[in-house]
Amino acid sequence: MLTRLIGLSPEGDAGRNALVREVCGRAVSLPPLTAQGEADDDPMLADFAEQFTVDVSVVSPAQRAAFMTAMGGKAFRMAALIFIADFVPRVRAGLAALGFAPVVDPVVWDRDTDPVDLVLNQFAPMVGALRELDPVTTEVVRLRGAVQHNCRLCKSLREGAALDAGGTEPLYSDIEDYEGSTLLDDRQKAVLRYVDALIWTPSTIDADVAAGVRAHFSDAEALEITLDVMRNAANKIAVALGGDAPRVEDGTERYFLGLDGQPVYS
Incomplete structure (x- = not known):
C-alpha cells in the first residue's frame, strides 16, 4: 500500500505533485518521495505544503483561503497528495529506525487512482x-x-x-x-x-x-x-x-x- 501511495502521479497534476514532494521532504529533512517529471514553480502551493508538514495546526486563514481559491475543485485531492508527500517519508524513516526492510519505490506511475480514495477509503x-x-x-x-x-x-x-x-x-x-x-x-x-x-x-x-x-x-x-x-x-x-x-x-x-x-x- 505504501508503494501504491508513492506511485500516485495523477494526470494533470504531476508538476504540482513533484513540487509538494520536494517541499515536504525538505521541511522535515528527509529524502523526498520520487516524483514524475519537473516540479512546478508555485510559491503559494509550496508555502501551504510546507506549513502542512511543519505544523498543520497553525495553517493561517490566509494560507487556507489562497490554497482553496487556487486549487478550486482539486483542493481536497491536492491536500491528500500533500499528506502522502508529508507522511510516507516519516513512515520510511520510522520503519528504518526500527530495523524493518525498506519501502520499495513503484515500478510504474499510477495516473488514474484518486488520491483521496486511496488514502481515506483504502489505506486508512x-x-x-x-x-x-x-x-x-x-x-x-x-x-x-x-x-x-x-x-x-x-x-x-x-x-x-x-x-x-x-x-x-x-x-x-x-x-x-x-x-x-x-x-x-x-x-x-x-x-x-x-x-x-x-x-x-x-x-x-x-x-x-x-x-x-x-x-x-x-x-x-x-x-x-x-x-x-x-x-x-x-x-x-x-x-x-x-x-x-x-x-x-x-x-x-x-x-x-x-x-x-x-x-x-x-
Missing part, C-alpha cells in the same frame, strides 16, 4: 482493521496525534473498545504530559516517545526511542504503531482545510472501529 481502513495492538495503546497513539495536530474532531471522540478495555479520561488526560504521568506505564510512554519522534523529529529518531519500541512491542505491533501514526495523521487534511469541527459541542462521543477498519458511530 486497511490500517484500522489491524488488531495486533491492544485497543488502549491504539487509542493512546491516536489521541497523542490528535493533540499534536490539534484536530478538534479527533479530540472529541473516544473509541469504545479502548474504553471497555480500561481506557479512562484521567489516563487520556495524562497523554499531554506523559513523561510525568503515574497512570501511563512504561510501555505506553515508550510508544508516545516514538509517536512524537515521527511527528516532530522524523529525520533524527533517537536510538533509545527505537529501542524502547523494540523492548515493549513485537514486530507486528511496531509496524502497526507506525502505520497507526500515519493513519491518524490523515486528520491533517481536515485540519488544513478547516474541516475538523468536533462531532459534539461538549464532552466526547463514543464510537467503535469496525472490523473493516471504518468508524461506526452511535
Whole structure:
C-alpha cells in the first residue's frame, strides 16, 4: 500500500505533485518521495505544503483561503497528495529506525487512482482493521496525534473498545504530559516517545526511542504503531482545510472501529 501511495502521479497534476514532494521532504529533512517529471514553480502551493508538514495546526486563514481559491475543485485531492508527500517519508524513516526492510519505490506511475480514495477509503481502513495492538495503546497513539495536530474532531471522540478495555479520561488526560504521568506505564510512554519522534523529529529518531519500541512491542505491533501514526495523521487534511469541527459541542462521543477498519458511530 505504501508503494501504491508513492506511485500516485495523477494526470494533470504531476508538476504540482513533484513540487509538494520536494517541499515536504525538505521541511522535515528527509529524502523526498520520487516524483514524475519537473516540479512546478508555485510559491503559494509550496508555502501551504510546507506549513502542512511543519505544523498543520497553525495553517493561517490566509494560507487556507489562497490554497482553496487556487486549487478550486482539486483542493481536497491536492491536500491528500500533500499528506502522502508529508507522511510516507516519516513512515520510511520510522520503519528504518526500527530495523524493518525498506519501502520499495513503484515500478510504474499510477495516473488514474484518486488520491483521496486511496488514502481515506483504502489505506486508512486497511490500517484500522489491524488488531495486533491492544485497543488502549491504539487509542493512546491516536489521541497523542490528535493533540499534536490539534484536530478538534479527533479530540472529541473516544473509541469504545479502548474504553471497555480500561481506557479512562484521567489516563487520556495524562497523554499531554506523559513523561510525568503515574497512570501511563512504561510501555505506553515508550510508544508516545516514538509517536512524537515521527511527528516532530522524523529525520533524527533517537536510538533509545527505537529501542524502547523494540523492548515493549513485537514486530507486528511496531509496524502497526507506525502505520497507526500515519493513519491518524490523515486528520491533517481536515485540519488544513478547516474541516475538523468536533462531532459534539461538549464532552466526547463514543464510537467503535469496525472490523473493516471504518468508524461506526452511535
